[in-house]
Amino acid sequence: MRLVCVFLLAALLPSTLSHNNRQDPFAWLYGPRSQGYYLGSLQADNTGGDCPPECDCPPTFPVAMYCDGRGLKVMPTIPSRMKYLYLQNNAITAVPDSSLVNATNLVWLMMHYNQLTSDKIGEKAFLKMQGLERLYLQHNNLTRIPRNLPRSLRDLRVSHNSIEKVTPADLEGMDNLTILYLHDNAVTDMGTSLKGLKSLMLLDVSGNKLKKVPQALPERLHQLYLEFNSIDSLPDDFLGRVTQLQYIRMAHNELTDKGIPPNTFNVTGLVELDLSYNKLERIPPVSTTLQHLYLQANQIKEFTLGSFCSIVDVTNFSRLQTLRLDGNEISSQDVPTDSALCLRLASTIEV
DSSP, X not given: OEEEOOOXXXXXXXXXXXXXXXXXXXXXXXXXXXXXXXXXXXXXXXSSTTOOTTSBXXXXXXXXXXXXXXXXOSOXXXXXXXXXXXXXXXXXXXXXXXXXXXXXXXXXXXXXXXXOBGGGBOTTTTTTOTTOOEEEOOSSBOSSOOSSOOTTOSEEEOOSSXXXXXXXXXXXXXXXXXXXXXXXXXXXXXXXXXXXXXXXXEEEOOSSXXXXXXXXXXXXXXXXXXXXXXXXXXXXXXXXXXXXXXXXXXXXXXXXXXXXOTTTTOOTTOOEEEOOSSOOSSOOOOOTTOOEEEOOSSOOOOOOGGGTOSSOSSSOOOOOOEEEOTTSSXXXXXXXXXXXXXXXXXSEEEO
C-alpha cells in the first residue's frame, strides 16, 4: 500500500468524474466533423430523388440524412424512409407539428446545439414517431421537456438547457428509457417524475438547483450523478429500493454528517462513491465491497478505521482500492498503523 500526502484543498477531481470525460460511445455525434470526414458526404445523393438539397443522403446508407452544421434555421423536409437524422450544430428554432409528420420511421433524431425553445416545439410534433429510440436535445434553449415524447425512447438528452421543473407528465409512459441526461439545467424539483421509469439505468441531474434527492428512484438504476447541487441531507430510504446502484457521485453539495442517516452507504453493490467537496466531519461507514471512495475537500478530523472494517481477519477486509482524503483536517500521522490489515487492497491513500 502506498501512502501519498496531498494538502492542497483545491485538489482536482479524478478525470473520470468530469462530465466531459465520461465515456460516451456516441461522443462523436457532438462535435462538428471536418470536411470529408465520413464517406457519406463524399458520395452524397443530392441531385435527385427525395433528399432535400441542403442535406446529404449517401446511397451507401440510404436510411440516414446528414444535415448537421449547415446553418439551417428551419426543419428540412424529411423523406419517410429515413431512420437516422442528423440536425445538430445548426440554428433551428422550432419543430412545428407538421415537420416530422413523414418521419414515422426515425430511430435516431439528433438536434443538439440548436436554438430550440419550448414554446416553438409543437405538442403533436413527436406523436407519430413510434419507433424513436434516441433523442438528443442538449445545448438548446428549452425551459421544459417537450410534451408527448414517444414511449419508445431509450436515450433522452436534454442537458445544457434552462429547464426548471420536471413533472410526472413529462416522462409518463416511458417504460423503455434507460438513459436520462438532465445535467446543467436549473431544475429545483423533480417530484415523483421518475417513478414510472422502470428501465432507467443512468440518471444525470448534476449541475442543477436541487436541494434534495429526487423521489422514487427507479429500481434498476445503475449510475446516479448528483454533483453540483445544493443537497444537504439524504432520505432514510435513499438506497432501500435501488439495490442495483453501483455508482453514486454527489461531489460539490452541502452534505453534513447530520444529514446522512446511519449506514446509508453501508450496502453491498456500491462500487464507487464520491462525496468530495461537501461539509462532512467524519468518514461515513461504507460497505467492505466498495472499491473507490472520494472524500477530498471536506472537514474530516479523524481517520476512523471502523468506517471501513468492523471486523478484520483473513476473510473480512475492505475491497477499497482508492481512498482520497486530501484537503481535510487530517494528515498522514492520523492514519492508524493497522490500516494495512483492513485496507490491504488499497493501492493509494491520499491524505
